[in-house]
Amino acid sequence: MSNPEVMDTPRIELTSLDELWFQVAGTICNLTCRHCFISCSPNNHSFEFLSFEQVETALLESVEQGVREYYFTGGEPFLNRNLVPMLKRTLDFGPATVLTNGTVLKPEWLSELRAAEEQSGFSLEFRVSVDGPAAEINDPIRGDGTFERAIKGVALLCEHDFLPIITMTQTWDDSRNAEILxxxxDVLRQLGCHRPRLKILPRLKIGAEENRMEGYAETERITHQMMEGFDRNQLLCHHSRVITNRGVYVCPILLEASDGKMGDTLAESLHPFPLNYGACYTCYQFGAICTNTTLRPRESD
Amino acid sequence: MKLALFGGLYSNYLALEVAIADAQQRNVDAMYCLGDLGAFGPYPDRVFPLLRQHEIICVQGNYDDSIGNELNDCQCGYTDPDDNHFAQVSYDYTLQNTCADNKAWLRGLPKELGLTVDGLRLLLCHGSPRRTNEFLWQSTTSTAFLNRLADERSADLIIGTHTGIHWQRELRDLRRYVNVGVLGRPENDGSTNVWYTVLRTGSDADSDALPCTANGGAIPVSVDFVPVAYDYELLANEMRREKLPDEFIQTVMTGWWTTCLEILPSRERRVGKF
Known part of the structure; x- marks a missing residue:
């Protein structure tokens, strides 16, 4: 993704590093979803796994910044065989959330993590990507058989007394949202998950999704005028950074942006970022969709 | 010093009356309310005379800002459609039943209060020191983050409410964060009682109380989370009379939260019934 070099682009400062992300599985995934905004697949090694030491170093550095919570993403985080020890270590510092496709979960990992969560006092959340309540909606996007596999993962999480958040990328008309929810x-109740937590997310029209459907129009950019009076907390880059094996990036969406890398250490990566991209426009419209947004309500004053 | 600290009232004037009497019996030196006077309960105007009569000093919550300025919603930031529905029912009722004088009073409340008590620097706020409607849940707030807030605001004790569940944590350099709970509704634990907090400092603290920082010194601080039993059946009857949703009444009668659950982190939600 090249920098469109828009003249006079608004820049956003990072005033408070609240969330630290770990691109823990790089761009490596067991699935090849047709809408993936960073085109993850079994063979995409643009970004590689993080090591336990890389995560621990960043955790220690994050304390100085007063980081509030931690997110683990990929690719599929559970492909990284060190994920369980990484999460257990993270829970010494604060709450953690894993963004997973739910298809490779193992009961022994979840038992270990559930015990670690109980001991730590902080929450361990799972956001499971399932793009609709039926295979007919999900599988054309995420691959044959993935709905059934993901739902088994959701059931396994519920069996271990986790309360997974199901995130669905919306590939249907708005008018169907209530019906889909x-x-x-109903699907979750039949699985024995009686406290459904469901979120519908917008598509991000970059990466594989740009080829599947369409990219952003040139007009879909944030302007100075749009920033006037806008609550900047709605933009992820205002309060987050991402640790990858190639350095610290601005957000988990813009890994392929030419100016997405902010520095080699957290301390080097706190400078402002130009909101040049179409994906920035989606973040502007919908709020920081990658995070547990209910923990970050809109500013009241 | 002894301070009574009341969290969100949510129009529960019956619990407020009991809490005031309890605090008086404990000979507190002052009483404070950390905002969200309305919401959820009946007859929102009934808490105001109590607050004035007993000289309770109030901080503005997000609900107070909304009602005072007649905004469109309560600014709780729900994203789930069901949560938004119930939040709006509650908000519309409260807006309609709060008189103009009380709205003006809510408008004028401060967003935070800084106090010096026995040399300790207390910062009283509603959600967090940086944002009125920020939820500081025990399970999703790292200690490093609270340390940063205390550093930024040069506070020895940060005191807030907003989440509806009391908790506290010791911070670096003997500082502390305290969430005082709420008087408005039970804590999603199956008990009908509600909560407030008594802060005792210096010579009023327990002899074995943990110290808190004060300009390099260490002042003992005791934090008492006080359960408040009140006439919840009367409150429920009044809510019925006002045609407030059955779901709200069920919470008052059972102690379990039935609505606006999406904001709960998994750890806090898991202990509830719904």
Whole structure:
């Protein structure tokens, strides 16, 4: 993704590093979803796994910054065989959230993590990507058989007394949202998940999704005028950074942006970022969709 | 010094009356309320005379800002459609039933209060020191983050409410964060009682109390989370009379939260019934 070099682009400062992300599986995934914004696949090695030491070093550095919570993403985080020890170590510092496709979970990992969560006092959340309440909606996007595999993962999480958050990328018309949500609640109840947590997310029109459907129009950019009076907390880059094996990046969406890398250490990566990209426009419209947004309500004053 | 600290009232004037009497019996030196006077309960105007009569000093919550300025919603930041529905029912009722004088009073409340008590620097806020409607849940707030807030605001004790569940944590350099809980509704634990907090400092603290920093010194501080039993059946009847949702009444009668659950982190939600 090249920098469009828009003249006079608004820049956003990072005033408070609240969330630290770990691109823990790089761009490596067991699935090849047709809408993936960073085109993850079994063979995409643009970004590689993080090591336990890399995560621990960043955790220690994050304390100085007063980081509030930690997110683990990829690719599929559970492909990284060190994920369980990494999460256990993270829970010594604060709450953690894993963004997973739910297809490779093992009961022994979840038992270990559940015990670690109980001991730490902080929450361990799982955001499971399932793009609809039925295979007919999900599988054309995420691959044959993935709905059934993901749902088994969701059931396994519920069996271990986790309360997974199901995130669905919306590939249907807005008018169907209520019906889709109800259908998914019914599916979850049948699995024994009685406290459904469901979120519908917008598509990010970059990476594989740009080829599947369409990219952003040139007009879909944030302007200075749009920033006037806008609550900047709605933009992830205002309060987050991402640790990758290639350095610290601005957000988990813009890994392929030419200016996405902010520095080699957290301390080097706190400078402002130009909001040049179409994906920035989606973040502007919908809020920081990658995070547990209910923990970050809109500013009241 | 002894301070009574009341969290969100949510129009629960019956619990407020009991809490005030309890605090008086404990001979507190002052009483404070950390905001969100309305919401959820009946007859929102009934808490105001109590607050004035007993000279309770108030901080503005997000609900107070909304009602005072007649905004469109309560600014709780729900994203789930069901949560938004119930939040709006509650908000519309409270907006409609709060008189103009009380709205003006809510508008004028400060967003935070800084106090010096026995040399300790207390910062009283609603959600967090940086944002009125920020939820500081025990399970999703790292200690490093609270240390940063205390550093930024040069506070020895940060005191807030907003989440509806009391908790506290010791911070670096003997500082502390305290969430005082709320008087408005039970804590999602199956008990009908609600909570407030008594802070005792210096010679009023327990002899074995943990110290808190004060300009390099160490002042003992005791934090008492006080359960408040009140006439919840009367409150429920009044809510019925006002045609407030059955879901709210069920919470008052059972102690379990039934609505606006999406904001709960998994750890806090897991202990509830719904």
């Amino acid at each position: 109800q259908q998914f609640r």
